[in-house]
Amino acid sequence: MIRVSLLSGLGHTVFVAAGLLVYVLGTRVGQQRRHPSAAVAWVLGMITFPYLTLPLFLFFGTRKFARPERRTHVHGPPLPDGAPAWATRLLAGLEMAPAVRNARVLLHADGAESLQSLLATIAAARQRLDVCTYVLANDATGQLIAQALAQSVQRGVRVRLLVDAVGSLGLPGGMLRTLRRQGVQVRRFMPLLHNPLHGRTNLRNHRKLALADGRRLWSGGRNLASEYFVDRPGQPAWTDLSYEVHGPLAAQAQAQFNTDWRVARGLALRKARRPHRMPELHPPARGALAQWLPSGPDHADDTVHALLLAGAYHAQRRIVAVTPYFVPDQALLDAWSLACRRGVHVSLLVPARSNHRLADIARERALRELAAAGAQIWLAPAMVHAKAVLIDDELALVGSLNLDARSLFLNYEAMTAFYGAEELRWLSQWCAHLIAGAHPYRARRPSWLRDIVEGVVRALGFQL
Numbered sequence: 001m002i003r004v005s006l007l008s009g010l011g012h013t014v015f016v017a018a019g020l021l022v023y024v025l026g027t028r029v030g031q032q033r034r035h036p037s038a039a040v041a042w043v044l045g046m047i048t049f050p051y052l053t054l055p056l057f058l059f060f061g062t063r064k065f066a067r068p069e070r071r072t073h074v075h076g077p078p079l080p081d082g083a084p085a086w087a088t089r090l091l092a093g094l095e096m097a098p099a100v101r102n103a104r105v106l107l108h109a110d111g112a113e114s115l116q117s118l119l120a121t122i123a124a125a126r127q128r129l130d131v132c133t134y135v136l137a138n139d140a141t142g143q144l145i146a147q148a149l150a151q152s153v154q155r156g157v158r159v160r161l162l163v164d165a166v167g168s169l170g171l172p173g174g175m176l177r178t179l180r181r182q183g184v185q186v187r188r189f190m191p192l193l194h195n196p197l198h199g200r201t202n203l204r205n206h207r208k209l210a211l212a213d214g215r216r217l218w219s220g221g222r223n224l225a226s227e228y229f230v231d232r233p234g235q236p237a238w239t240d241l242s243y244e245v246h247g248p249l250a251a252q253a254q255a256q257f258n259t260d261w262r263v264a265r266g267l268a269l270r271k272a273r274r275p276h277r278m279p280e281l282h283p284p285a286r287g288a289l290a291q292w293l294p295s296g297p298d299h300a301d302d303t304v305h306a307l308l309l310a311g312a313y314h315a316q317r318r319i320v321a322v323t324p325y326f327v328p329d330q331a332l333l334d335a336w337s338l339a340c341r342r343g344v345h346v347s348l349l350v351p352a353r354s355n356h357r358l359a360d361i362a363r364e365r366a367l368r369e370l371a372a373a374g375a376q377i378w379l380a381p382a383m384v385h386a387k388a389v390l391i392d393d394e395l396a397l398v399g400s401l402n403l404d405a406r407s408l409f410l411n412y413e414a415m416t417a418f419y420g421a422e423e424l425r426w427l428s429q430w431c432a433h434l435i436a437g438a439h440p441y442r443a444r445r446p447s448w449l450r451d452i453v454e455g456v457v458r459a460l461g462f463q464l
Contacts, residue, residue: 012050019046019053082289083419084394086314087307091291091417094301097255099419101287102247107398107426108220109386111229111237115141117244118210118218122148125212128158130257134167134206134400137225138175145224146179153183160184162257162264164205165191167223187264189412203297205260206400206411208242209253217250219243219414221387221400228385239434241322241386241398245290249416252292256414259298289419295401296412304401304415305408309335311391318345320390320431324383325359326350326366327404327458333366337373346370349434352379359404362458368443377441380434387415388427395419396427 020043045053083099092098108114122129122145129152136142152159161179163171165188176186189205209219220242222228231237295304312319312335319339326348328336340346348370354360371377389397399415401407418424446454 016047016050019050083291084314086310087395087417088291090307090310091293091303094299094303094306096294096303097252097292099289099291099417100248100252101289102245102249103287104244104246105288105290105418105420105423106244107423107430108242108244109239109430111222111240114220114222114240114242115144115229117242118145119148121210121212121216121218121244122152124216125152125157125159126155127213128160128211129213130160130162130209130211130254130261131224132162132205132207132209132257132260133224134164134204134208135223135225136161136163136168136171136175137223138170138172139226141226141229142171142175142224146175149179149184150182158185160257160261161186162189162205162261163187164189166204167206187261189260189264202410204411205264206407207256207260207294207414208400209257209414211250211254211257214251214254215246217245217253219245219253219400219416220398221385227383236382239380239382239384239386241388241430243398243416245288245416247287249290249292253414256292256294260412263298288423290423291417291419293397293399293415293417294413295408295415297410298412302409304397304413305329305332307397307417308332308389311389311395312336312339312344315339315344315391317392318347318390320347320388320428321403322349322384322386322388322431322434323403324351324354324385324387325356325402325404325407326363327359327406328366329405329408332403332408333369336370336375340370340374346373346375347378347431347435348375349378349380349384349431349438351384352381352439353383355383358457361454362404364446364454365458367441371441371443378435378438379441380438384434388431390424390427390431393421393424393428396424398427 088099106117108117122131129149131145131149136145149159149161161184163176163186168188176188180186190203207219208222208224209217211217220240222240222242226232227235227238228240229237293303293307295302309332312332319336336346348367350363350367367377387397387399387401387403389403396418397415398418399413401411401413401415407413418427
């Protein structure tokens with residue numbers, strides 16, 4: 001009995017040591033930059049619950065697949081007129097594709113209008129059509145879009161559909177099999193059972209876009225399900241935001257989709273990335289200026305997070321943000337709080353109650369801290385799924401990224417930075433309209449039990 005106990009204790013110690021070694025090798029050798037609170041949580045988990053934490057780390061622990069290697073820029077591209085220098089210089093340093101002028105930009109606040117734009121983009125494809133979504137639902141809207149994809153194949157268009165395996169987990173397999181029989185190429189991004197060397201189950205593709213011939217782009221925050229577009233009996237459509245762009249921005253998004261498509265096949269990121277030849281486009285010299293901003297495990301930097309931090313310190317007049325979930329990291333929360341204290345008008349709009357109860361619990365600490373710094377926080381009466389950030393009258397971000405730790409640091413996301421006066425004016429008026437229909441947030445001191453629950457939910461949410 002004594003010998004067994006000693007061996008058991010020794011074996012447990014060895015297992016803990018091995019788990020800590022795996023953690024060190026996985027984070028340091030792999031150059032995984034991690035938030036201090038997340039690092040402490042993993043280490044404590046390895047010590048206290050090693051048999052559970054080690055498998056979790058092997059499945060969920062990797063955050064980045066791109067190394068932070070920098071190419072030397074002897075002569076960078078000229079800064080485009082109309083874009084703030086601080087933003088374009090930062091994004092060039094993060095190796096983002098430059099801002100480009102586009103022939104046409106349309107922003108959609110109305111769901112029915114957005115759906116018609118999506119169907120028109122699908123119908124406009126002549127050679128190839130690519131669609132990426134987090135959620136594809138087997139409802140009236142999902143069936144309508146699936147029918148449009150099949151019709152595109154009948155016209156001789158090469159159609160590729162990329163759906164996230166977790167986001168579309170409830171999608172019947174028969175729907176995808178039917179699309180395949182009709183000639184649509186379908187791939188699930190990161191299935192639950194896959195080679196862990198090719199990705200982590202925890203890292204989901206949250207990007208939403210449709211591309212026609214690499215020249216026309218539909219994108220934003222809307223998934224392909226009815227609640228994002230149309231009213232249903234007793235269930236009004238969610239407030240959301242999407243856009244349509246004709247021009248070189250679509251070519252930048254096309255390069256991103258091509259990489260995601262190859263990763264979904266199982267290729268490592270370094271093999272999936274290939275040079276992308278820009279099509280011959282001739283946008284007007286004074287076209288709408290926009291920049292494609294992907295973020296996620298396939299980029300060495302947390303690009304959108306870095307831009308939001310820089311924007312908080314460069315803002316002179318206002319920061320306006322609309323998001324369904326607000327669980328930022330401490331750095332971004334501190335940056336916005338400091339912006340408030342130096343006189344920047346910070347406004348944040350979130351739904352009074354979102355479709356994720358845990359996210360509503362986790363956000364309370366951040367909302368109280370931001371309100372204490374002087375920010376104006378507004379609660380929309382209905383579900384808001386839109387994602388937008390405006391910084392002064394210089395820059396607006398629209399896309400798929402929520403202001404929570406999962407979107408900022410774990411998910412594959414895509415935003416577009418709009419620099420044009422017309423787009424900024426439209427988005428400013430849209431935000432003002434939402435705020436006019438909302439009611440102000442009143443911070444309340446939580447009970448000790450509520451405070452503990454908020455902390456636990458926030459910590460688990462950051463990890464998973």
